[in-house]
Amino acid sequence: MSQITLVVPFLLPLPQFAPDLVRALQAPALSALLSRTSSQARTPEQAVNALPHESWLARELGLSKEGQPAFAAAAMRGFGLDPLDGTWFIVNPAHVQIARSHSMLGDLRHLSLNEDEGRALFEAARLLCEEIGHPLLYGDAGTWFLRADDWTGIAPATPDTVVGMDLTDFVPRGREALAWRKLQNEVQMAWHAHPVNAAREARRQPSVNSFWLWGGSKGGARASRQLASIAAPGWISGLSDHIWDGFDKLDSLAGRDAILYVGSLAESAIAADWGSWLMQAQQLESELFAPLLAALAHGRIKTLRIVASSREGLAEFTTTAMAQRKFWRRPTLEALT
Numbered sequence: 001m002s003q004i005t006l007v008v009p010f011l012l013p014l015p016q017f018a019p020d021l022v023r024a025l026q027a028p029a030l031s032a033l034l035s036r037t038s039s040q041a042r043t044p045e046q047a048v049n050a051l052p053h054e055s056w057l058a059r060e061l062g063l064s065k066e067g068q069p070a071f072a073a074a075a076m077r078g079f080g081l082d083p084l085d086g087t088w089f090i091v092n093p094a095h096v097q098i099a100r101s102h103s104m105l106g107d108l109r110h111l112s113l114n115e116d117e118g119r120a121l122f123e124a125a126r127l128l129c130e131e132i133g134h135p136l137l138y139g140d141a142g143t144w145f146l147r148a149d150d151w152t153g154i155a156p157a158t159p160d161t162v163v164g165m166d167l168t169d170f171v172p173r174g175r176e177a178l179a180w181r182k183l184q185n186e187v188q189m190a191w192h193a194h195p196v197n198a199a200r201e202a203r204r205q206p207s208v209n210s211f212w213l214w215g216g217s218k219g220g221a222r223a224s225r226q227l228a229s230i231a232a233p234g235w236i237s238g239l240s241d242h243i244w245d246g247f248d249k250l251d252s253l254a255g256r257d258a259i260l261y262v263g264s265l266a267e268s269a270i271a272a273d274w275g276s277w278l279m280q281a282q283q284l285e286s287e288l289f290a291p292l293l294a295a296l297a298h299g300r301i302k303t304l305r306i307v308a309s310s311r312e313g314l315a316e317f318t319t320t321a322m323a324q325r326k327f328w329r330r331p332t333l334e335a336l337t
Contacts, residue, residue: 008262011336012312014310027285034336043314061239072088073222074239075236088219091146091212092213102166109267122138124190156214164270227259230246255300303319
C-alpha cells in the first residue's frame, strides 16, 4: 500500500467564480475525496515571489531557500545536466506584451516552441551569455539554465506569479540585477530580427522577445522526494522521476510513496477561461479522481493527500479508506469555495 500526494494547481477557483463553478461541476468522486477526510487545512498566500503550490512544492522537495523556490540545480539533473558547484538559474524564453502604460509577461504555455526554434534562439543567447562569463545550458525548447555565481542576491518571481501582471512590480532591483537587465536587453536585440521570430510572426504566433530568469540555487541542491508529473511546465518535468502523457499509468504509483503533479488546469485558470477550466476539471473527475477513489476503496492506496491551490491560497485534504466509510458526511464540493 502507498501514500500518494496529489498536487493540482488551480483546483481552487477564485472566490468570485467558485460558487457557480462548483454548482456546474459534476464530480461525485472528488466530492467524496474532499468531504470524507481524516484531516484538512487551508493556508493563505504567503510568498510574494511564488504561487502557493510552488512554495509548497519547494518545501516538500527540500528546495526552499529562505522561503524562495530554488529549483534550478535539481531541475538540471532531470535533463542530464551537471550543475557542478555554481549558482544556477532557470531561464525561460518568453513573450512580453507591451500595453499602453505597462508591459506584461505572457503565459509561457502559449509560446509552444518546437525543438528547432528553441535550439536556434538558445544559440543566439548562449553566445551573449558566454561573452560575459555566464554559461548557458539547454534543457528543452523552453527551459534553459544560466550559471551566475555573482547573482546570488537576485530572487525573481516565478513565471506563473508574474504572468499578466505589471512587470514593473516584479523586475529585481540593485547592482546584481543591473547586470541581468543588461544581458536581457542584449538578448532581446539579438532576437528582434531573428529568423525564428520572423517565421512565427508570419504564422501569427507570439514572438519570443525576452526571457525570464528565476529559481536560483546552488549546484548541490537535490529533490528529496519522488515526483511524477502530467501536463507540467519544463522545470517540473526536470524535477520529475516520471513524466506521463496521461493517467493510464496511475496504478504504477500503488505500493509507493510519491507526489503526483497534475498541471492541466493551470492555463485555463491563469487566463480566467472558466468554461475551459470546467471542462478540464470534469475530465479529471473521470480520469483521475474516480480511479483514485476506487484505489482507496480496494486498498491499493493507504492514504491520499490532495493539495489544491489558487493564486490566493492552498488547501490540503487527507483521506483514507476508513475516512471514506464516514457515510454520514454528505459528499460536497463546498471545500473548493
